[in-house]
Amino acid sequence: MELFASPMACSLASHITALEAGLPVKVRFVDNKKTDDGGDYYSISAPGYVPALRLDDGQVLNEGPSVLQYLADRKPEAGLAPAWGSLERYQLIDTLNYLSTEVHKRVFYNVFAPTVPEAAKTAAKAQLEPTLGAIARRLGDRETLVGTKFTVADAYLVTILNWFAFVGADLAKFPTLKAYHQRHLARPAVAQAMAVEMAERKRRAA
Numbered sequence: 704m705e706l707f708a709s710p711m712a713c714s715l716a717s718h719i720t721a722l723e724a725g726l727p728v729k730v731r732f733v734d735n736k737k738t739d740d741g742g743d744y745y746s747i748s749a750p751g752y753v754p755a756l757r758l759d760d761g762q763v764l765n766e767g768p769s770v771l772q773y774l775a776d777r778k779p780e781a782g783l784a785p786a787w788g789s790l791e792r793y794q795l796i797d798t799l800n801y802l803s804t805e806v807h808k809r810v811f812y813n814v815f816a817p818t819v820p821e822a823a824k825t826a827a828k829a830q831l832e833p834t835l836g837a838i839a840r841r842l843g844d845r846e847t848l849v850g851t852k853f854t855v856a857d858a859y860l861v862t863i864l865n866w867f868a869f870v871g872a873d874l875a876k877f878p879t880l881k882a883y884h885q886r887h888l889a890r891p892a893v894a895q896a897m898a899v900e901m902a903e904r905k906r907r908a909a
């Protein structure tokens with residue numbers, strides 16, 4: 704399998720998941736709609752965004768929540784997604800949808816996308832702190848977002864908390880989230896995926 708990714712973007716969650724599961728996934732970075740071998744990324748992803756997971760038979764999944772669950776389901780024993788049919792599985796889907804629509808797209812898309820008008824950007828920035836509060840309430844005093852074990856929802860939230868830190872949102876105002884972030888940054892798979900992605904960012908900036 705090949706995972707098409709941009710360094711420190713939402714695809715980091717899939718990269719972390721592949722490492723957590725110990726799956727044979729080749730991470731291929733996309734830059735300016737070009738793949739690492741100079742190919743046209745639109746020929747893999749029609750919308751042009753990451754993550755895209757190309758399966759060994761050439762089929763492609765191109766939405767974070769489906770890529771994350773597909774990877775998790777390849778290694779059920781890793782416990783990265785609860786069993787299909789359990790209430791916890793629906794809680795996982797609920798959480799992934801929440802993160803991808805209410806946090807990633809509604810807030811961060813507007814903060815990051817260069818084409819978004821300044822007024823929408825300012826409005827989105829004003830949503831950063833209330834959104835952190837909403838996530839903190841969702842987490843409560845638990846150590847993981849769904850059930851009691853690390854799941855793909857946590858891989859996604861760590862990725863998003865990196866963005867909050869990147870834009871200077873004060874995580875210290877939400878001590879449970881700050882502690883959650885620090886704890887998860889120390890997981891070997893998270894640290895390994897981030898080291899690879901930060902190195903790619905540095906390589907591009909050089």
Ligand SMILES: N[C@@H](CCC(=O)N[C@@H](CS)C(=O)NCC(=O)O)C(=O)O
Nearest residue numbers: 712713751752753754765766767803
């Ligand atoms: N609906 C997609 C959106 C993915 C997305 O927004 N990816 C961003 C990076 S975090 C991206 O590739 N942006 C570049 C672009 O849209 O051209 C999902 O939830 O996975």
